[in-house]
Structure formats: C-alpha cells, structure tokens
Amino acid sequence: MKLCLAIVVAMFAFAPLVQAQPAGLITNTAGRKTTSLDGQWQMIVDPYESGYYNYRYQPSDNGYFKNAKPKSKSDLIEYDFDKSATLKVPGDWNTQSDQLFFYEGTVWYKKSFDYHRQPDKRVFVYFGAANYLADVYLNGEKLGQHEGGFTPFNFEITKLVRDTGNFLVVKVDNKRRRDAVPTLMTDWWNYGGLTREVMLIETPATFVNDYMVQLKPGSRDHVVGWVRSAGEKLSQRITVRIPEAGVVKSFATDGNGLAAIDFTADLKLWSPANPKLYDVAIEAETDLVRDQIGFRSIETRGTDILLNGRPIFLRGVCIHEEAPLRGGRAYSREDAVTLLGWAKELGANFVRLAHYPHNEFMIREADRMGILVWSEIPVYWTIEWENAATLENARNQLSEVIGRDKNRAAVVIWSVANETPLSDTRLSFLRNLISHARHLDPTRLLSAAMERHYLDPKTQMIDDPLGEFLDVLGCNEYVGWYDGLPEKADGLEWKSKYQKPLVMSEFGGDALFNHHGDSLTRWTEEYQENIYQHQISMLIRIPFLRGAAPWILMDFRSPRRPLPGIQDYGKPTGFISGGGETNKACYVMPRWYRELKKSEN
Ligand code: GCU
Numbered sequence: 337m338k339l340c341l342a343i344v345v346a347m348f349a350f351a352p353l354v355q356a357q358p359a360g361l362i363t364n365t366a367g368r369k370t371t372s373l374d375g376q377w378q379m380i381v382d383p384y385e386s387g388y389y390n391y392r393y394q395p396s397d398n399g400y401f402k403n404a405k406p407k408s409k410s411d412l413i414e415y416d417f418d419k420s421a422t423l424k425v426p427g428d429w430n431t432q433s434d435q436l437f438f439y440e441g442t443v444w445y446k447k448s449f450d451y452h453r454q455p456d457k458r459v460f461v462y463f464g465a466a467n468y469l470a471d472v473y474l475n476g477e478k479l480g481q482h483e484g485g486f487t488p489f490n491f492e493i494t495k496l497v498r499d500t501g502n503f504l505v506v507k508v509d510n511k512r513r514r515d516a517v518p519t520l521m522t523d524w525w526n527y528g529g530l531t532r533e534v535m536l537i538e539t540p541a542t543f544v545n546d547y548m549v550q551l552k553p554g555s556r557d558h559v560v561g562w563v564r565s566a567g568e569k570l571s572q573r574i575t576v577r578i579p580e581a582g583v584v585k586s587f588a589t590d591g592n593g594l595a596a597i598d599f600t601a602d603l604k605l606w607s608p609a610n611p612k613l614y615d616v617a618i619e620a621e622t623d624l625v626r627d628q629i630g631f632r633s634i635e636t637r638g639t640d641i642l643l644n645g646r647p648i649f650l651r652g653v654c655i656h657e658e659a660p661l662r663g664g665r666a667y668s669r670e671d672a673v674t675l676l677g678w679a680k681e682l683g684a685n686f687v688r689l690a691h692y693p694h695n696e697f698m699i700r701e702a703d704r705m706g707i708l709v710w711s712e713i714p715v716y717w718t719i720e721w722e723n724a725a726t727l728e729n730a731r732n733q734l735s736e737v738i739g740r741d742k743n744r745a746a747v748v749i750w751s752v753a754n755e756t757p758l759s760d761t762r763l764s765f766l767r768n769l770i771s772h773a774r775h776l777d778p779t780r781l782l783s784a785a786m787e788r789h790y791l792d793p794k795t796q797m798i799d800d801p802l803g804e805f806l807d808v809l810g811c812n813e814y815v816g817w818y819d820g821l822p823e824k825a826d827g828l829e830w831k832s833k834y835q836k837p838l839v840m841s842e843f844g845g846d847a848l849f850n851h852h853g854d855s856l857t858r859w860t861e862e863y864q865e866n867i868y869q870h871q872i873s874m875l876i877r878i879p880f881l882r883g884a885a886p887w888i889l890m891d892f893r894s895p896r897r898p899l900p901g902i903q904d905y906g907k908p909t910g911f912i913s914g915g916g917e918t919n920k921a922c923y924v925m926p927r928w929y930r931e932l933k934k935s936e937n
Pocket of ligand 1: 691812
C-alpha cells in the first residue's frame with residue numbers, strides 16, 4: 337500500500353500536502369459543531385497601544401488582555417471592558433461609529449462566554465478574518481497572532497477553555513505599513529476590525545482537519561486529492577462517500593494521517609448553466625465531515641479557456657467586498673446573494689473578487705449560483721518586493737485562501753497581483769507566489785492584472801514578462817477615463833507576446849447616479865455609458881480576449897477620492913450605486929453578454 341500510495345502522490349504531483357494549511361488546524365468549518373461568538377463585543381479604542389506597551393514602549397505583561405478588575409478600593413486599573421462601548425461582530429468599526437470612520441490603529445475587543453466542553457473533544461476558536469494584525473488571548477493567555485486582513489485563522493483552546501467565565505480578548509490593529517500586504521497605498525477603504533464571523537469549533541480528539549477532492553485537471557470522471565487527519569490516531573481508514581453518484585471509496589492514511597484519494601465516478605459536471613453540487617461525506621474511524629462539492633475541470637488551450645473541455649467566455653464584473661445598501665465591509669450570506677444576484681442580472685457568469693479574498697459566503701454562494709470566480713490576494717501596486725517577510729506574508733495569505741476555497745468548483749482563477757510595476761525583484765516575487773500556488777493546487781489557473789504599454793498611439797502591447805508564468809493574462813485599462821476620451825478606444829488594437837487567453841480585468845469610468853449631461857461631460861451617467869459603448873466595440877476586436885470584468889459592480893469607498901459632491905471619499909464608478917440604483921451604463925454590458933451567451937450555445 338505505502339509504495340502505490342507514493343506513486344499516486346507523485347503521479348498527482350501534489351506538493352508536500354502539509355503545506356496548504358491556513359493558520360491553525362481547522363481548514364474547513366463545513367459540517368462541524370460550532371458555537372457562534374458573533375454579536376456585541378466590548379471594545380477599547382487604543383491609538384497609543386497603551387493596552388499592549390508600557391511607557392517604555394516595551395510589551396507589558398499586564399496589558400488589556402488580562403481583562404483585570406480592581407480587587408480592592410485601592411487597586412489602580414485604568415480600563416474596564418465591561419463599562420466600555422461595544423462593537424458588533426462581524427463588522428468593521430469604521431461604519432459603526434462616526435468617530436472611527438477614518439480611524440486606523442488598535443482596537444481591543446473582549447467577549448465573555450461559558451462553554452461546556454465534552455471530555456474527549458477538542459475546541460478551536462475560529463476567525464473568518466480580522467483586519468489587519470490580530471493578537472488573540474483567552475483567559476489572559478496569548479493564543480497567537482495573525483497577519484492579513486482577509487483570510488481565516490484559528491487557535492486551539494482545548495486546554496485553556498473553562499466551563500464558565502471565559503474571556504476572549506483580541507487586539508486588532510489596521511495600521512497600514514510599507515512592508516505589509518497590502519502596502520500603504522490602495523484605492524479601497526481600510527475597514528478595520530473583526531470583519532467576519534467568530535466561532536468555537538468542536539472536533540473529536542483525532543479529526544479530519546483538511547481535504548481536497550477535485551477532478552484531475554483535464555478529466556471528466558477522475559477524482560483525485562487527499563484527506564488528512566490530525567490527532568493521536570493517525571493511521572486510519574478513510575471512506576469517501578458521494579451517495580448520489582454511488583461512490584463509496586476507502587483509502588488508508590499513512591503514518592502522518594495522510595491518505596491520497598483516487599477514483600473514477602460518473603459525475604454531473606459543475607458549470608454556470610448547471611451548478612451541480614454533490615453531498616460528499618468524508619468518514620474516518622474517529623470523525624465524519626460533510627461538505628457540498630462541485631466537480632468541473634478548468635484549463636487553457638492556446639488562447640482558449642476550457643470549462644469541462646469546452647471553450648467559455650468569462651462574462652464578468654469586478655466586485656469589492658462592500659455591503660450593498662448599508663455600506664461597510666460585506667460579511668453575510670445575504671450580502672453575497674444580493675451582490676452575486678446583481679452580477680447575474682448583468683448577464684455575468686464570472687466575477688473578479690477584487691483585490692483580496694472575500695468572505696466564504698461569497699464563494700459558497702458563487703458555487704451554488706453557478707458563477708465562476710477570480711480570487712486575488714492583495715499584492716497591489718508597490719509592494720516591498722525585496723522584503724523576505726513581505727514575501728512570506730503574501731505566500732501565507734495565498735496558502736490560507738487556497739486552504740479555505742480549494743474545494744469550491746466556482747473558484748477557477750488564483751490571481752497573485754494587481755497593477756504591479758515592472759522590475760526583476762517584482763518578477764521573482766510574483767514567480768515565487770505562482771509556483772507556491774501551483775504547488776498547493778495544480779487544478780486551477782493562475783493570473784494577475786499585469787502591465788501593458790503603447791507600442792504606438794494606436795496599439796496596446798502585452799509583453800509583461802510575468803505573462804510567461806501565467807495561464808491567463810489579465811489587464812486593466814481605462815481608455816476613455818484616465819486615458820483619453822471614450823472614442824479613443826475605437827481605433828485601438830491589442831497585441832500580445834503570448835499565445836494565451838486575455839481577461840480584461842478592469843475597464844470603465846465614473847458616474848454619479850442621477851448626474852446627467854452630454855456624453856462627454858465627466859461624472860455623468862451619459863459619459864460612463866459612452867465609455868462602455870466604445871469599450872465593447874474595442875474588446876470584441878481583440879482576437880485573444882476570453883473574458884471581461886468591468887470596474888465595477890457597485891460604487892465603493894476610497895480614502896483617495898475626496899472630490900466634494902461627487903466622490904466624498906467614495907468611487908462612484910459602479911453600475912449600481914451603494915443604494916442599489918442603476919446607472920445607464922448598467923444596461924450596456926447585458927446587451928453584449930446576451931450576444932456572447934447566445935454564441936456560446
Ligand atoms: C485601478 C485599481 C483599482 C482602482 C481603479 C480606479 O486599476 O486596480 O483598485 O480602484 O484603478 O482607479 O478606479
């Protein structure tokens with residue numbers, strides 16, 4: 337068994353499988369016993385971080401994580417969570433209090449809870465995300481730190497949790513740093529806080545802590561992957577069940593609790609037209625995990641993108657993770673259903689989730705609704721390419737998002753960067769990320785929003801050296817907004833050094849809803865509509881274009897946009913305003929997408 341297992345692993349060319357693990361043992365919350373800690377949390381705004389450092393700027397052993405209370409009338413304690421204001425979790429702090437709208441710094445969160453742990457069970461505290469740097473404590477003990485504002489992490493609390501009187505304290509700091517990912521300058525709001533769900537997760541002592549069950553690239557019926565257990569009893573029998581497809585397949589784990597799985601099955605393939613999800617059960621001797629998984633293959637062949645072996649055009653739109661109608665960071669299933677529903681109304685079968693991993697509800701709803709996903713990590717603009725810690729941080733964010741979403745059929749593209757300036761250090765940084773992603777997941781395509789340039793006033797050229805290492809080329813262009821007037825697109829030709837498919841990953845321009853004028857007056861709906869009409873006539877002339885994602889579905893907040901009465905720290909560049917009103921341009925893309933859809937059938 338060991339030998340054929342080694343052959344299977346080599347054949348499937350999965351990298352040393354232990355790598356794809358997000359921060360903490362839990363990678364998948366599906367089917368687990370969970371206890372939500374969402375709701376109101378006490379909070380302390382701490383701009384000088386006096387809850388962490390002493391006056392000598394040394395980390396204090398007696399910080400706010402102790403949740404200390406005066407024991408006598410003479411005791412000096414200068415904070416009290418239980419007399420402090422509260423913040424709702426999940427949620428950013430910026431839209432919950434006017435005082436915190438522009439706040440970048442540290443906020444301390446505290447949640448008290450009781451928890452009766454079953455004797456033979458393990459308990460983890462799981463965070464969907466915290467922007468940006470989170471230091472986590474339970475009952476005064478440090479659990480750990482997590483960096484990165486858009487991916488999940490968790491810590492085991494089995495030995496620390498008690499029946500009553502637990503206090504979970506999280507120091508969340510969203511200060512921007514030059515060496516961070518993202519770096520200092522972005523064009524989105526730096527929403528801070530516990531922006532996604534927080535929950536307790538209970539598992540058996542030895543449990544299935546990670547698995548990947550996907551179609552082998554290019555196949556229609558060959559399922560390969562792996563299941564990994566964590567705990568004492570690592571040598572076990574693993575059974576994968578897909579009742580609807582009559583699949584019951586057993587595999588043995590090796591001494592590290594790892595089982596490679598490999599079987600053929602007659603499956604209905606997932607696609608936008610038929611987003612078929614199967615109930616999949618992964619049974620171990622000590623644990624049972626259930627999930628819903630779709631099976632599809634995604635590849636490129638020359639300049640084509642093939643879904644389940646057939647050419648497909650990605651009719652898309654870009655989305656920022658902002659909540660429709662209420663603003664602030666989106667985090668709920670309802671937010672996802674609304675945003676993806678609007679994208680579908682545009683005629684989209686594809687969304688570019690910009691510029692960072694969105695919440696899991698977005699991905700799982702895309703799975704259910706049949707919407708293909710471009711998922712991106714925030715390697716955005718001028719990252720500190722030479723900094724090894726910055727690279728490790730970016731790699732880690734990639735591991736965490738792949739760890740969370742690797743079983744989601746909807747996710748077809750991992751994007752490692754957006755609009756990053758050419759340099760050798762940038763190229764080696766991004767190549768490192770690309771090979772890391774391929775290592776963790778050989779079943780999906782790699783892309784990025786690359787650089788392009790004018791060969792001459794009428795010719796755009798794509799020869800960014802990064803293109804050589806990608807499967808799908810991505811380019812952002814703003815012909816008609818930052819680059820000339822809308823009709824400039826008319827005579828423009830696009831050339832590429834690469835025989836690869838292109839997704840125009842951003843294009844468009846701004847218009848304030850209900851702001852009207854002639855088609856050359858900036859900020860009007862007519863100007864924006866004019867841009868898209870000329871854009872489409874240019875895009876349909878690009879022979880290797882296989883996808884389009886206009887910027888952007890809905891207006892969003894940006895600290896870089898102060899123009900009074902028009903921007904007011906927002907970017908009125910969506911087809912839909914934050915209030916859900918539709919601009920004229922909102923009706924241009926669907927016309928093109930309907931034609932594309934017709935030609936697909
Ligand atoms: C860039 C960038 C976006 C930005 C957009 C714009 O291309 O990728 O994040 O918001 O342009 O300026 O509207």
